[in-house]
Amino acid sequence: MKMELIQPFINAADAVLAQGLQSPLAIGSLSMEEEAYRRKGVAAMVRLTGDIEGRVIFDLDPATAVRVARRFAGAELPESDDLVRETVFELANQVIGNAVTTLNDQGFHFRVHPPVLHDAEHGEKGSEDTEALVMWFETSSGNIFMNIAMQYSTVQTKGMAAGGRG
Amino acid sequence: MEQFATMRRSKDGQPIRYLVVDDSVFARKNLARMIETFGGQLAGEAGDGAAAITEYDRTNPDIVLMDITMPQMEGIEAAERIVQKHPEARVVMVSSVGYQENIVAALQRGARHFVQKPVKPEVLYEVIKYVMGEDGAVANAAAGGAK
Numbered sequence: 001m002k003m004e005l006i007q008p009f010i011n012a013a014d015a016v017l018a019q020g021l022q023s024p025l026a027i028g029s030l031s032m033e034e035e036a037y038r039r040k041g042v043a044a045m046v047r048l049t050g051d052i053e054g055r056v057i058f059d060l061d062p063a064t065a066v067r068v069a070r071r072f073a074g075a076e077l078p079e080s081d082d083l084v085r086e087t088v089f090e091l092a093n094q095v096i097g098n099a100v101t102t103l104n105d106q107g108f109h110f111r112v113h114p115p116v117l118h119d120a121e122h123g124e125k126g127s128e129d130t131e132a133l134v135m136w137f138e139t140s141s142g143n144i145f146m147n148i149a150m151q152y153s154t155v156q157t158k159g160m161a162a163g164g165r166g
Numbered sequence: 167m168e169q170f171a172t173m174r175r176s177k178d179g180q181p182i183r184y185l186v187v188d189d190s191v192f193a194r195k196n197l198a199r200m201i202e203t204f205g206g207q208l209a210g211e212a213g214d215g216a217a218a219i220t221e222y223d224r225t226n227p228d229i230v231l232m233d234i235t236m237p238q239m240e241g242i243e244a245a246e247r248i249v250q251k252h253p254e255a256r257v258v259m260v261s262s263v264g265y266q267e268n269i270v271a272a273l274q275r276g277a278r279h280f281v282q283k284p285v286k287p288e289v290l291y292e293v294i295k296y297v298m299g300e301d302g303a304v305a306n307a308a309a310g311g312a313k
Contacts, residue, residue: 016284019284019286069192072192072196072284073196073199074199077195083192086190086191086192087192089190089192090190090192093190093262093283094262094284096262097263097264097283098262098264098282098283100265101262101263101264101282104265104266105265105266112235112263114235
């Protein structure tokens with residue numbers, strides 16, 4: 001997996017969370033895993049297809065999601081499953097949208113699919129092709145997990161090998 | 167959330183009326199709260215582009231805040247349809263996907279401006295002021311604590 005594909009997502013998550021939560025945050029851990037993803041709480045998965053293919057999972061435990069929602073809204077919000085799901089989805093949308101903006105301005109074109117609830121206890125078993133970067137952000141509202149598996153599409157790889165985009 | 171100097175319509179001094187379009191309820195509520203701090207009024211909400219067109223016809227808002235990526239009909243197409251029918255419509259795109267070709271496409275199809283998510287209230291406020299132009303007026307600018 002190429003770090004240049006991952007970095008925009010890390011930068012975007014850092015920026016979106018720092019602005020939304022208005023408090024400092026730190027990267028708690030960062031590792032590469034081929035194991036199937038085990039979700040920690042409520043997880044949203046967004047798939048990307050095109051020059052770059054893969055998926056990003058955002059994962060928050062419900063209590064963290066409520067605290068994040070309240071920080072983002074700047075108000076007390078009633079706790080509900082809908083609020084938790086909406087928060088995780090919107091967080092995923094904002095981070096991925098910002099990362100996609102960076103990658104698109106670098107010349108990559110791809111489609112971002114709407115987020116879906118990742119409600120299985122375990123994700124698909126990984127392989128060399130689906131090796132994922134697993135990380136979490138330590139925030140004042142709790143830990144926010146991000147799992148990224150991204151690669152150049154076969155067509156894109158051929159294009160680059162033929163002297164395409166550098 | 168910080169307070170801003172109230173913005174009103176120049177013609178009658180009434181609050182600026184907004185239609186907020188986003189498939190995320192969370193995002194709509196967040197924008198609605200910002201609008202409140204600007205002294206505006208929520209005229210309506212819609213969760214997709216098709217519903218936005220219907221809501222525009224029903225509420226005739228001063229400003230539309232329109233997400234881009236939505237089910238049924240995306241925001242750029244909805245903006246175009248609204249502006250075709252109502253050339254005076256002021257549509258501001260609000261999206262996390264802010265790459266240049268997206269912005270250009272939105273502007274070419276009738277949007278007046280673009281704000282990237284996560285939305286900073288002070289940025290949105292300035293954009294609203296710019297888009298309203300002479301049709302908007304900032305009141306009580308000298309009030310304590312107001313921007």
